[in-house]
Each structure stands twice: as C-alpha cells, then as structure tokens.
Amino acid sequence: MRVNARNGLLVLLVCLAGVSVSTIAAEKVAAKPPAVKVDPEIGRQINGVCAACHGDSGQGGKKGEYPRLAGQHMEYLAEQLHQFKDRNRHNIPMFPYTLERELPDEDIVHISxxxxxxxxxxxxxxxxxxxxxxxxLLAVDKVLNIPRSEGDVEAGAKLYKEQCSGSCHGKTGMGKRNVPMLAGQYTSYLKRQIDRFTKGERIHDKDVKDISKETLNQLKPEEIRDILAYLTTLDD
Ligand code: HEC
Structure with a gap:
C-alpha cells in the first residue's frame, strides 16, 4: 500500500487505537492482586510480630483478650486482616499491625x-x-482446651444445631472457608464478638440487611449463654 497523507493518518489512528487498547488491557492485568506463592518461612517471620499478643503458635492469650488464630481457616483469617486494614473492622490493638507498610497484601497471604x-x-x-x-508452662499454654462456661449444654447443643450448624459453622463447630471455626475459640472472645454483631458494629452475615432479622439478634441472652456453653465442649 502506498502511504499517502490520508491513509497515513488512518494507519496512525489505527496504531494509536491499538496502543491504547493494549495499554488498558495491561493496566487491567496489573490491577489484579499479584498471585502469591505461599512461603511458610515468610509466614513464620511475620508471626514473630503477632506472637506478642496471639502467642508463638497462634494459641491466643489472656483468656480470650487475644483470640486463637492457630488452625483457623486461611480464607477467614485473610478476610479479617483485610477488614482491619480497610477499617471495616475496628480494633485499636490490631490497627497498627495492619497498615499497608506493616502488612502488605502479599504478607496477608503468607501469615494466613x-x-x-x-x-x-x-x-x-x-x-x-x-x-x-x-x-x-510453655507446653501447657499451647494446649487447646477451653474451660467449660456456665449454661445448659444440652439446650445449647439443640439451639446450635437449629441456628448455627446448618450450612455455616458445621456440626462440630469447625466452620469452613470464610466461616470461622468456633470450636476451641475462647468463650470471652466469642461473647465479645456476638455483642458487636448484635449492636451492628461488626457484620455477622452480610446477606442479612435488616439487623433485627439477624440470627444472633433473634436469640435471648440465656440462649446465647447456652450455645457458648455447648461450644466449650467441642474441643474436649
Ligand atoms: C498488640 C496486640 C496484637 C498484635 C501484636 C496483633 N494482634 Fe491480632 N488481634 C488483637 C486483638 C485484641 C484482637 C481481637 C479484636 C477484637 O476483639 O475484635 C485481634 C484479632 C485478630 C484477628 C481476628 C481473629 C478472629 O477470629 O476474627 C486476626 C485474624 C488477627 N488478630 C491477626 C493478627 C496478625 C496476623 C498479627 C500480626 C501481623 C496480629 N494479629 C497482631 C491483638 C493483636
């Protein structure tokens, strides 16, 4: 083709259009989070910081002031870390550890x-x-055994089966993916979270838009107490 001024301009426009399309495509790819190959050694190093509160083995501490993280589902841990990071879940002690500088997205994958x-x-x-x-003392500290809490275990078992296990926390309180494992978690921590969920300070089930219709808001305080008592039997 002989390039004269007119079709020269056309060629130039087509080229420019091509360039801009491929640039957008590249930007789209770059905007995706990088695929991270999990490295347990990096995870172990990050855990050095977390251990000050959650314990060397993620066993938690101070009777539930610091929740247990060990054995919790990876997807749930990562989601919660993003929630802290994005300021959707508020907690003063956790706040500085989830700043981008301290915990980039890749590190969330490794530590979870x-x-x-x-x-x-x-x-x-x-x-x-x-x-x-x-x-x-150190060995005993890492044994997962939640002390019994007050309440009617049998009534709690029945309520748990009706309200909580189903397709969510599972028969044995093990949860799955982004639904947390409840078995082996400190009672005081669970109670504190339930209070936050019922007040709407933390979202329990994002599919329920009306907070008064939330499962946890339908339960009486003594029913919650019985469910918590039942949960303490699951790690025995
Ligand atoms: C200064 C103490 C402190 C340090 C250090 C700390 N955390 Fe926490 N973390 C807490 C407290 C307190 C909570 C409970 C928050 C609440 O009550 O909602 C918590 C909650 C969490 C939760 C939510 C658990 C759940 O079951 O929902 C995750 C996940 C977590 N921390 C991960 C980490 C990781 C990973 C690190 C290290 C990078 C870390 N934390 C460092 C104090 C700390």
Whole structure:
C-alpha cells in the first residue's frame, strides 16, 4: 500500500487505537492482586510480630483478650486482616499491625496460610522428670482446651444445631472457608464478638440487611449463654 497523507493518518489512528487498547488491557492485568506463592518461612517471620499478643503458635492469650488464630481457616483469617486494614473492622490493638507498610497484601497471604496450618494439641502432654517449670508452662499454654462456661449444654447443643450448624459453622463447630471455626475459640472472645454483631458494629452475615432479622439478634441472652456453653465442649 502506498502511504499517502490520508491513509497515513488512518494507519496512525489505527496504531494509536491499538496502543491504547493494549495499554488498558495491561493496566487491567496489573490491577489484579499479584498471585502469591505461599512461603511458610515468610509466614513464620511475620508471626514473630503477632506472637506478642496471639502467642508463638497462634494459641491466643489472656483468656480470650487475644483470640486463637492457630488452625483457623486461611480464607477467614485473610478476610479479617483485610477488614482491619480497610477499617471495616475496628480494633485499636490490631490497627497498627495492619497498615499497608506493616502488612502488605502479599504478607496477608503468607501469615494466613502459616497460622491456619498450625495444629494445637487438645490433650496435656506427659512430661519427663527432667522437664523444667518453664518448659511445662510453655507446653501447657499451647494446649487447646477451653474451660467449660456456665449454661445448659444440652439446650445449647439443640439451639446450635437449629441456628448455627446448618450450612455455616458445621456440626462440630469447625466452620469452613470464610466461616470461622468456633470450636476451641475462647468463650470471652466469642461473647465479645456476638455483642458487636448484635449492636451492628461488626457484620455477622452480610446477606442479612435488616439487623433485627439477624440470627444472633433473634436469640435471648440465656440462649446465647447456652450455645457458648455447648461450644466449650467441642474441643474436649
Ligand atoms: C498488640 C496486640 C496484637 C498484635 C501484636 C496483633 N494482634 Fe491480632 N488481634 C488483637 C486483638 C485484641 C484482637 C481481637 C479484636 C477484637 O476483639 O475484635 C485481634 C484479632 C485478630 C484477628 C481476628 C481473629 C478472629 O477470629 O476474627 C486476626 C485474624 C488477627 N488478630 C491477626 C493478627 C496478625 C496476623 C498479627 C500480626 C501481623 C496480629 N494479629 C497482631 C491483638 C493483636
């Protein structure tokens, strides 16, 4: 083709259009979160910071002031970290640890995978005579055994089955994907979250738009107490 002034301009326009389309396509690809290959070593390093509150093995502490994270579902952990980061879930102690500078999105993947892979013992270890007091204390601290809380366990079991297990938290309180595992979580922590959910400070089920229709808002305080009592039996 002979390029004269007219079709030269056409060629130029087509080229420019081509360039801009491919630039947009590249931007779209770049806007996607990077695919992260989980690295347990990076997860372990990040956990050094988290351990100050949640414990070396993500076992939580101070009787539920710091929730247990070990063995919790990866998807749930990651979602909660994003919620803190995006300021949709508010907590003063967690706030500085989820700033972009401290916890970039890639690190959320590493730490969530690392914590979810930790398995805690449910029975107390048998110690050797040579084990010192500190060894014993540290080992006992990592045993997952939530003390019984007050309430009617049988009534709680029935309510749990009707209201909570179904397609969500599961028969044994293990949850799945972004539905948290409740078995083995501190009672005081669960109670604190239930209070936040019922007040609308945290969203329990994003599909329910009217908070008064929320499952947790339909339950009486003594029913919640019984469900919590039942949950403490699930890690025995
Ligand atoms: C200064 C103490 C402190 C540090 C350090 C800390 N957290 Fe927390 N974290 C908390 C407290 C307190 C809560 C409970 C928040 C609430 O009551 O809603 C919490 C809650 C969480 C939750 C929500 C758990 C759930 O079941 O919903 C996740 C996930 C979490 N922290 C992950 C981390 C990770 C990962 C790190 C390290 C990068 C970390 N935290 C560091 C204090 C801390």
């Amino acid at each position: 995978a690392y914590l979810s892979a930790i398995k805690l013992d449910t029975e107390f270890p048998v110690f050797k005579d040579t084990d010192d007091a500190l060894t014993r």
